[in-house]
Amino acid sequence: MKNISIFNRFKKPVPNPQTMERAELISGNNSFSPWSGDAYSLDIYRGGVDAIARNCGKLKGSHVISYADHKKVEGDCRINQLLQVSPNPYMTAYDFLYKMVTHYYLYNNAFAYLQKDDRGQLLGVYPMGANHVDFMTDPTGEMYCKFLFNNGKDVILPYADIIHLRRNFNQNDLLGDPNTAIMDTLELAHAQSEGMVTSIQSSANIRGIMKHTGILSDEKLKESRKTFMENYLQMSNNGGVVMVDDKIEYTPINQAPVNIDTDQIQAIKTKVYNYLGISESIVNSSYNEDQFSAFYESTLEPIALQLSLEFTRKVFNDREQTFGNSICFESGRLIFSSNATKVNMIKELVPLGLLSINQALEILNLPSIPDGDKRLQTLNMVDADKANQYQLNEKESIKP
Template identity: 65%
Template sequence: MNIFSRIFRKAKPPEGETERAEILGGGNSFSAWNGDAYANDIYRGAVDAIARNVAKLKGSHVIRYADHDRTEGDCKINRLLQIEPNPYMSAFDMLYKLATHYFLYNNAFAFLQKDEQGRLVGVYPLNAVHIDFVTDAAGALYCDFLFSGGKSVVLPYADVIHLRRNFNSNDLLGDRNEALEPALQLAHTQNEGIISAINSGATLRGILKRTQLANVEKLKDIQENFIKDYLTISNNGGIAVIDNASEYIPLDNKPYTIDEKQLQAVKTKIYDYLGISEAIVNSSYDENQWAAFYESTIEPLAVQFSLEFTRKIFNERERAFGNSILFESGRLQFSSNATKVNLIKELMPYGLLTINQALEILNLPSVEDGEKRLQTLNVVSADEAHKYQMAKAGAEPKKGAAGNERN
C-alpha cells in the first residue's frame, strides 16, 4: 500500500453525483499559486521565522466544565497534536508546514484521518495544486483535491482543517497575495541590479588603441597578449610597457550601487505585509519586540488553530460538554531573567503559582511535591477576612450615644 492510499483509505467519498458549490462571493476553487514568492530570500526568511515560532505551539485536548475548572482530555489526541500527528512527520513539522502554507497561499489545509468510530487517528497537511469545492445531493460540502503527481481525492469539508488569511472577498478562501507582488518584483530587480553592477565592474577596463593598421587576427593576438602580460595577477609590478604603435586608454568604471535605504525600504514593505520585524527574522529581538510579535502574529494564528481543530475534531454535542483543542505557548520563555524573577515575586505570595510552575518559568526542572502552592500569611481569602472582621466586631463592647459602654 502506497502513502497516498494509506492516508486516504478511510476517506468517505460523497454518495451519488456532485456539483460545484455555489459561493456567494468569489470563485469556488483554489490554486496553489504564489507568484514564486518563496524563491525570494527576504520573503522566505520572514515566513521561516514565523513558521519556526508557530511550530513551537503546544496543542492539547482540554475539557472545561461549567464551574470553569479545566482538565486534560484524551491522551491519544494529545500525543497526536504534541508528538506525532502522522507516521511521516512530527508535531513541529506539521505546524511548520501549515504556517508556511498559510503565509504563502493565504490558505492552509490538513486532513483529519478518523477511524470507524469517528476518533482522530492522524493529521496530514495537504499541499494540493488545485482544489474544487463541490456539494452532494444533500448539500454537504466537499473538497476535490488535485495533487502535483496527478492523483486526486474528494474529502468532506468537515474532515479538513482550513486556515485562512486575508479572508475577505471569497466566502471560503483567503485572498491571494497580489498586494505583495510589487514589493517582490522590486526586490528581484534590486538583486539583478547588484549582480549587474558587479559584473560591469569586471568587464571593460580600458581600450588598447593601435596607431598603425593591422588585420583582425593580428588585433586579437595583440589584445590577448596585452591581457595576459599586464591585466593579470601575475603582473606584480603593475606597470605596462608598450611601443609607439599602441596606446592604452584606461576606463574609469563607476558601477551603480543601490542605496542601503532603498534596500531596507523593500525589506520593510515585505516584513510589514507579514506582520514581522527584522529583529525577529535575525533573532536580535528583546522581550518587548517578542511580545509585540507574539500578540500580533503568533497569538491570532494560535486562536485560529484552536477554533478550527476544535470544531472539526469534535461534534456539536462533544463541544457542548466542554471538549476543545487549545494551542498555546510559554510566552515567558523569551522574557529576561529579571522579568521572570519579578513575576514570581509578585505572584507567589498570592498563591497563584505552584513551585513547579515557578521553576518552569525559570527553565528549571520540576521537583517532588512541587504542585504545592505557597502563600504569605499577609494575604487571606475574602471569606476568611470577612470571618475575621465579624469575629473582631463581636468581641468589642458596643457604646451608646453618649459614649458610655452598655451591655
C-alpha cells in the same frame, strides 16, 4: 518491497463524483490555486515567513476538557501525542506547524486532512500541499474538497475533515485573497537584486580598450588581446607599467564602484515585513522582551487562536464540544521574558497562592520536584469570608 502510497491513508467512502457539482458560492469562485508569484524565492519574504513559522512551530496543541466550574483538565493523551509529538508518520509536530504556517503566508490558505477511523477518532493530521482545490457538494448539500497534486493524482475529502486556515479573508466566501497587494514590492526587490548583480559584473568585465592602428583579422585580434593581458594585466606585473609601440593604443577605463542604495533596500524590507506583520528584529533575532511580546500578541496569538478554533470544530462534534472538549494551541510566552521579569512575577504570584512550586520552576526553565504541585501562600493573606467573620468576632468581643 511493497510500495506504500500516502494516498491510501486518505481513502474514505465518498459519494460518486459523477453526482457532485461545483459548490455555488455568493462570491462566484469555488476553486483555489496557489498564487503564481514566487515570493518564496526572495530572501526578504522567505526570511520573514521563516521567522513566523519557526516561532509558530513551538506552539503546543492540547486536548482540554472544561467543566462548568471553570476547571480545566487534560484530555485524551492519544490526541495530545498527535498534536504535540507526531501528527503523522512523516513529520513531527514542529514540522507540521511550520509547513502549515508557511503555506498560510505564501498562499493565504493552508489545508490539512484529519484522518479518522470509523468511530470518528482522530488517527493523524496531514498538511495538503495541492496544486489546485475545487469545492464541491453532493446531492445532500455536504461540501467536499477535490485536491489535485503535483504528480497528477487527486483525492476527494469531506470539508468537515479539512483544517482550513485563511489569511486576508475578504472577497471570497471560503478562501483568503491572494498576495497580489505585495506583488509590486516583490518585483521591485527582485529587480533591485538583479540590478546589483549586473552592475557588479559589468564593472569587473571591461577595464580598458586596446586599439590596433593596423588592420588585423579577428583571429589575430584575439591573439593580440590574449598576449597583452598575459603580459600586462596579471598580478605578476608588479611594476604596473605597460610598454606599447605605435601599433597599439591602450586606453584604461576607470569605473566608479557600484553604490548600493541602503535606504531603498531598507524601505523594501520594511514594506515586506509590515505586510507580514513582523519587525526586522524578529527576523534577525535581535528582539528584546517588549518587541517579542508585541510580535506574540499581533502575529503568533491570532494564528494560535485560528488553529484552536478550527481544530476544535473539526475534531469534535457539536455534542462533544457542548461537554467542554476543545483543542488549545498555546506557547509558553514567559520563556522569552527576562530573568528579572520572571523573578518578579514569581515573587508577586506565589504569595497569593496563584502558582504551585513546579509552575514557578517551569517559568525559570528548571526541572520539577516531587510534591511540587502544592501551592504556598503567605499568612498575610486571608479568605475574604473569614476576614469578615474575624471582624465580626472582634466587634462582639469589645462590646461593653
